[in-house]
Amino acid sequence: MYSFTEENYLKAIFKLSDGGEVSTNALAEEMNTRAASVTDMIKKLSEKELVDYEKYKGVSLSDKGRDVAVSVVRKHRLWEVFLYDKLEFGWEEVHEMAEQLEHIQSDALIDRLDAFLNYPKYDPHGDPIPDKQGKFAKNNFIELTKAEKNKAYVLTGVSDHSPAFLKMLEKWGLAIGTELSVNDINEFDGSIELQLKEGNAIFLGQKSCTHILVKAI
Amino acid sequence: MYSFTEENYLKAIFKLSDGGEVSTNALAEEMNTRAASVTDMIKKLSEKELVDYEKYKGVSLSDKGRDVAVSVVRKHRLWEVFLYDKLEFGWEEVHEMAEQLEHIQSDALIDRLDAFLNYPKYDPHGDPIPDKQGKFAKNNFIELTKAEKNKAYVLTGVSDHSPAFLKMLEKWGLAIGTELSVNDINEFDGSIELQLKEGNAIFLGQKSCTHILVKAI
DNA sequence: TATTATTTTTAGACTTATCTAAAAATAGTT
DNA sequence: AACTATTTTTAGATAAGTCTAAAAATAATA
Ligand SMILES: [Mn+2]
Ligand SMILES: [Mn+2]
Ligand SMILES: [Mn+2]
Ligand SMILES: [Mn+2]
Numbered sequence: 001m002y003s004f005t006e007e008n009y010l011k012a013i014f015k016l017s018d019g020g021e022v023s024t025n026a027l028a029e030e031m032n033t034r035a036a037s038v039t040d041m042i043k044k045l046s047e048k049e050l051v052d053y054e055k056y057k058g059v060s061l062s063d064k065g066r067d068v069a070v071s072v073v074r075k076h077r078l079w080e081v082f083l084y085d086k087l088e089f090g091w092e093e094v095h096e097m098a099e100q101l102e103h104i105q106s107d108a109l110i111d112r113l114d115a116f117l118n119y120p121k122y123d124p125h126g127d128p129i130p131d132k133q134g135k136f137a138k139n140n141f142i143e144l145t146k147a148e149k150n151k152a153y154v155l156t157g158v159s160d161h162s163p164a165f166l167k168m169l170e171k172w173g174l175a176i177g178t179e180l181s182v183n184d185i186n187e188f189d190g191s192i193e194l195q196l197k198e199g200n201a202i203f204l205g206q207k208s209c210t211h212i213l214v215k216a217i
Numbered sequence: 218m219y220s221f222t223e224e225n226y227l228k229a230i231f232k233l234s235d236g237g238e239v240s241t242n243a244l245a246e247e248m249n250t251r252a253a254s255v256t257d258m259i260k261k262l263s264e265k266e267l268v269d270y271e272k273y274k275g276v277s278l279s280d281k282g283r284d285v286a287v288s289v290v291r292k293h294r295l296w297e298v299f300l301y302d303k304l305e306f307g308w309e310e311v312h313e314m315a316e317q318l319e320h321i322q323s324d325a326l327i328d329r330l331d332a333f334l335n336y337p338k339y340d341p342h343g344d345p346i347p348d349k350q351g352k353f354a355k356n357n358f359i360e361l362t363k364a365e366k367n368k369a370y371v372l373t374g375v376s377d378h379s380p381a382f383l384k385m386l387e388k389w390g391l392a393i394g395t396e397l398s399v400n401d402i403n404e405f406d407g408s409i410e411l412q413l414k415e416g417n418a419i420f421l422g423q424k425s426c427t428h429i430l431v432k433a434i
Numbered sequence: 435t436a437t438t439a440t441t442t443t444t445a446g447a448c449t450t451a452t453c454t455a456a457a458a459a460t461a462g463t464t
Numbered sequence: 465a466a467c468t469a470t471t472t473t474t475a476g477a478t479a480a481g482t483c484t485a486a487a488a489a490t491a492a493t494a
Contacts, residue, residue, distance in 0.1 A: 005451065024472055037452055041471055045452085056472060076458060087329040100321045106314050112304040222481065241442055254482055256443055260481085273489060314441060 021058030126157020231286035238275030343374020
């Protein structure tokens, strides 16, 4: 139906879109391509009524475009669960393979995969998996940077999927489900001292903390 | 590494190649494309040393090209086993999805899938799955048309994967593992009366019989 | 062997997705 | 408001894969 490239653009617009329009440059950055290429592609997506576009005003997804994007996200995350749960890959390995698998076209396949995996609600990074109707489980997670001192939290997700970051977390004993609390916040540089419930205290820089998602328990 | 199209051409050449050269027209037929397009692609594959090619003399795979083709076949068949065994699709449904999945690039993925499936030797149509080194299990199957009267055989495979054919077999109670013998052969039109060990006698036309593979037991 | 039929290749064009360089529009700043 | 900086779009090219129509080579037949 749609090319890999078109699907990847729609997914990128979905990811970057925070209510409003997505800029050409932001999209070029996300897609690792040039602004000129983005403008070309946006025009094509607009022709096909997958996006709303006005020159110099940025793009947003149409309902049709959102459906496609969400279905790609659903496929991506279900495949990640398969790779993690069934083939026992690490959470830092699954994203790259899922980037390819997300483009396999077969509704029946993804339905059966969903059933085979027992209808998982979250992927190995804690991201919610939309259901067949495109509905996401509402998540009431907060960034670790916004956590309060001396309260109990559980790590529920990460917003950076790079192997470097995920391997680092593993080394520090941080994984989804890890219980922790904030011992101290360095107001000057935003770094945090964490207390793991089952383990030591560890220090994390601000950048890492923005990519760690937690929920109060 | 190689594009889907290149992989599909190499797979097609592998399939059609019976020792000797594959003709441009045969390849065009197999690829559902025109002879002119085939010539263009063959030139590109030849540049990349994936095939041996001389103008007007047909193509054959180089060692390098064979390796690629066999790895695609391996992936195709392993994915078919996954779809059939784990997701419980019918043998008439798996081929089309495997046509897409065979192009996913990750050695680690295919190795783990192989292990997850318990190193299967045959796909749901009875075709042998090459191992990591590209070796196929030798099969001593014969076409049903070559079976002798009143001897016991077991159905081990099919050489046509079209849903129409496979659904027909199912309707007649024929599946891999079905034990049978030949009651009668009509010398005039090549049709055969089969006796199913656990079931009725059934009649099959010659064309069907050429696509059914059996082994004496 | 000469003629005809078939197969294969070339020539030239089209589509998709990308690029660089330059022009146009918008945003930011005196 | 005028100038500058940034963003976005256009213009023109390129590469992959495909097509039709025509030419060239090979095979088949009289
Ligand atoms: Mn991912
Ligand atoms: Mn992708
Ligand atoms: Mn198949
Ligand atoms: Mn294929």
